Amino acid sequence: MSLINRVYVENVGAHVGEEVELRGWLYNKRSSGKIRFLLMRDGTGIVQGVMVKGSVPDEVFERFDALTQESAFGLKGKVRKEDRAPGGYELEVSDVVIYSIAHEYPIAPKEHGVEFLADRRHLWLRSSRQHAIMRVRHRIIKAIRDFFDERGFTLLDSPILTPAACEGTTTLFETEYFDLGKAYLTQSGQLYAEAGAMAFGKVYCFGPTFRAEKSKTRRHLSEFWMVEPEVAFADLNDDMDLAEEFLEYIVQSVLRDRERELKVLERNTTFLQNVKCPLPRITYDEAVEILKRKGVAFEWGNDFGGTDETIISEQFDRPVMVHRYPAQVKAFYMKRDPENPNLALAVDVLAPEGYGEIIGGSQREDDLDTLIRRIQEHQLPQEAFEWYLDLRRYGTVPHAGFGLGIERTVAWICGLDHVRETIPFPRMIYRLTP
RNA sequence: UCCGCGAUAGCUCAAUGGUAGAGCAUGCGGCUGUUAACCGCAGGGUUGCAGGUUCGAGUCCUGCUCGCGGAGCCA
Known part of the structure; x- marks a missing residue:
């Protein structure tokens, strides 16, 4: 995959129905047991990948557990228009590639003070x-x-x-x-x-x-x-x-x-x-x-x-x-x-x-x-x-x-x-x- | 440099001079459409530093350190 052809989050809308690979960092994740959502941030936007137990191999499904906030990973999957997803599109995940697991990330998705943030x-x-x-x-x-x-x-x-x-x-x-x-x-x-x-x-x-x-x-x-x-x-x-x-x-x-x-x-x-x-x-x-x-x-x-x-x-x-x-x-x-x-x-x-x-x-x-x-x-x-x-x-x-x-x-x-x-x-x- | 405000758990904050707590984050468990998800359990503290008042100080007093806002100066 050359840099020129790489798919970024801001362009996923142009790839509906296609199998793509995205690379980025974990912004947040949510789960309801057998359905799991990974929110990826790649510098151009945020998109969510969705996995249902049984739709991917168990070893892929379980990589969800290892990913911490800001861990670097790749997502492969088919792009789908989905109104329930933030941004209007989501990825039906077929594979998860872990590049690195992040240490506990200090900036949680919540409010912080200015000094704390400025130090980081x-x-x-x-x-x-x-x-x-x-x-x-x-x-x-x-x-x-x-x-x-x-x-x-x-x-x-x-x-x-x-x-x-x-x-x-x-x-x-x-x-x-x-x-x-x-x-x-x-x-x-x-x-x-x-x-x-x-x-x-x-x-x-x-x-x-x-x-x-x-x-x-x-x-x-x-x-x-x-x-x-x-x-x-x-x-x-x-x-x-x-x-x-x-x-x-x-x-x-x-x-x-x-x-x-x-x-x-x-x-x-x-x-x-x-x-x-x-x-x-x-x-x-x-x-x-x-x-x-x-x-x-x-x-x-x-x-x-x-x-x-x-x-x-x-x-x-x-x-x-x-x-x-x-x-x-x-x-x-x-x-x-x-x-x-x-x-x-x-x-x-x-x-x-x-x-x-x-x-x-x-x-x-x-x-x-x-x-x-x-x-x-x-x-x-x-x-x-x-x-x-x-x-x-x-x-x-x-x-x-x-x-x-x-x-x-x-x-x-x-x-x-x-x-x-x-x-x-x-x-x-x-x-x-x- | 001057004036004002502030400092409590990793973070954001609460606690009448009388047992330091909550939410988030983290760990474990649960949940088939989550939206800073939710529910349950757990660990987590030299209350900025030094002194003083008091039977007793996170709380009151003094000094210091650091930060924030404003003035002056400017974009």
């Missing part, structure tokens, strides 16, 4: 809920790559080890780098993506990013994935056009191809169906007005906190773009609004239902002298940014881009209450294992 993340990934989440994550990432690919973007990945802070704000993970002193794990690939945009016009980078902040919330990981497009000859409006088209593409792809998974997750997709262009665009000032109207004591000039973002996003039935923030709360490389130099040409996209900021972007400062002044104002070491300043010395153009956090996007689309379930092996302040 390598096993937890086998459960149907985690399986559904990872399948959605995969589809989101494929949609991201397809989106940029279809629009002529070039993938240009940025380095993970960097000589200095990209934005000079957050705490970074530090390591020794041979004889060259300290290196830092990247917190953003954006500056390198800008170099890419000047070389290729439209690029994106997509990789892990690291923040050593001691954040302890349901929205933070110390290692997370971010996709960052960067486009030459683009302003803030172009950036927002790209972001809304991007979000619509991702969400609609998942709705179309991951209906089953969203059902497993019991996700109410009402808000997701609404994610279609155009998305509402409001200014920072208008967002502040919303907060004031809702009785929030908010001072102009601050950045929004988690609860502020929730209140703002609750006013809309789809993600909302908030643009033109006070420059003081944004990064040094963001261009100022020519009509009001106190404002940065920045945009944050806030997801509905309290999921917060999933995209942060801006038009970049393209003037050499202004950018040097910003670096000085932020007290950043100019020599570390000389290569970045070169981008303004040699053919500078208006350009813009944004970053989308994968884990927050997965949490939002799946309707999860914590990002720790959105990545196979989460890294958090108090968790480095497994």
Whole structure:
């Protein structure tokens, strides 16, 4: 049996009446004496095999007794449409092949605490809920790559080890780098993506990013994935056009191809169906007005906190773009609004239902002298940014881009209450294992 | 770093300051359509750690460790 022709659970419906062989792990088993049910999980789904005493040799019938939860085994038998079976199909078992008997499996088919499961993340990934989440994550990432690919973007990945802070704000993970002193794990690939945009016009980078902040919330990981497009000859409006088209593409792809998974997750997709262009665009000032109207004591000039973002996003039935923030709360490389130099040409996209900021972007400062002044104002070491300043010395153009956090996007689309379930092996302040 | 909550069987939890228990899991037995199957029996505990109050502490007090949620920071 070649890999190509192997039958997997997700395809058994195409083999009704045929004798097939499935390979997988025991999800659960049930018995009523002379009739026995084996539930096999093979990574694509779960199907039940049924054996009646006398319909198979006794030695095959008795292998049921040896199989423990998560034991690896093969099932041979004829596929039958059966409404009483989970999934609608079942296997009339003719043979059972045991590959390995599992030790007592710690994750029983019942409720467990988060800590217990997190300690066994390598096993937890086998459960149907985690399986559904990872399948959605995969589809989101494929949609991201397809989106940029279809629009002529070039993938240009940025380095993970960097000589200095990209934005000079957050705490970074530090390591020794041979004889060259300290290196830092990247917190953003954006500056390198800008170099890419000047070389290729439209690029994106997509990789892990690291923040050593001691954040302890349901929205933070110390290692997370971010996709960052960067486009030459683009302003803030172009950036927002790209972001809304991007979000619509991702969400609609998942709705179309991951209906089953969203059902497993019991996700109410009402808000997701609404994610279609155009998305509402409001200014920072208008967002502040919303907060004031809702009785929030908010001072102009601050950045929004988690609860502020929730209140703002609750006013809309789809993600909302908030643009033109006070420059003081944004990064040094963001261009100022020519009509009001106190404002940065920045945009944050806030997801509905309290999921917060999933995209942060801006038009970049393209003037050499202004950018040097910003670096000085932020007290950043100019020599570390000389290569970045070169981008303004040699053919500078208006350009813009944004970053989308994968884990927050997965949490939002799946309707999860914590990002720790959105990545196979989460890294958090108090968790480095497994 | 700050604020709040928590830790009891392998797991999820219960137990007015007075004999530490249930469900699930595991083992054994039963059941010819099970759906986190069901029914019966059995084994399973240094109540996170250290100290204190008390005739008596899982329960009250102090300290510590670990975890969870939130703030700040951010995607």
